Amino acid sequence: CDMAMLILRDQIHRQWYPRLPKEIFDRVMPGEFWDEAITAAKRVNPDFVVIAEAYWDTEMRLVSLGFDYAYDKRFLDCLVAHDAPRAIAERLRSVSEIFLRNTIRFVENHDEERAAARLSPLAHRRAAALVCLLPGAALIHQGQMDGMTEKIPVQRVWPLHHHEPDLALRSYFGGLLRLARQPVFRYGDYCHAESNLPQVVSFWR
Secondary structure (H helix, E strand, O other): OOOHHHHOHHHHHHHHOOOOOHHHHHHHOOOOHHHHHHHHHHHHOOOOOOEEOOOOOOHHHHHHOOOOEEEOHHHHHHHOOOOHHHHHHHHHHHOOHHHHHOEEEEOOOOOOOOHHHHOOHHHHHHHHHHHHHOOOEEEOOOOHHHOOOOOOOOOOOOOOOOOOOOHHHHHHHHHHHHHHOOHHHHOOOOEEEOOOOOOOOEEEO
16 A cells, blocks of 8 residues: 555644644544555455555554554665664664564665665675565565666656676575575564674574
C-alpha cells in the first residue's frame, strides 16, 4: 500500500483539516481506515498479505492496524550511510525483535538508487545478507540480483540501456536465498549481539 501512513487519522487531520477542532474531526472520522479495510480483506481471504510503505516512524502503528509488514526505510539509510556498520549496529540495538519481525527491509526499490550503482560489490553483498538473514521480510527489487545500475522510473517499463547480468552476483544471491530459506532463519529466534568491534555487526539466530 503506497504511502500508507498518509491515511492515518492524525495525518489526515494535520495535513487536510489542521483548523478543524479535534472533537469535530473525531466525530467525522472516529476510527482508522486501515483497521476497517484490512479486517474486511482478511475476512474474505485470511492469507492475504498486506505491506505498508511507511515513513516518519509509523511502522509499528500501521502493523498494529493489521499490516503484516511495514517498510523499514531507516534500515536502508543505515546500509548506505558513510559509517554503515556503526549505524546498522545502533539501529539493531534500538529496535525490538517484534519490530524486526514485522518490517520489510531492502537495499533498493523503485524509489531508491540501485544498490549496484551506489555500493561497492562487497558492500552490496553484505547489505543483502543482512536484509535476508534478519527476522522479518526481504524485498529484492527487479534487476537487483543481476546488478542492474539503471534506475527505472515508474512511468517507464523498460531500461534505456542494455545491461549484461552480473553472473557472480546472481550466483551469490542464489546461495543467499537458499540459506535464508533454512528453518533457523525463517522461524528461529533472534538476539542482538555486541561484538565490541566498530566495523562488525553481530546477532544470533
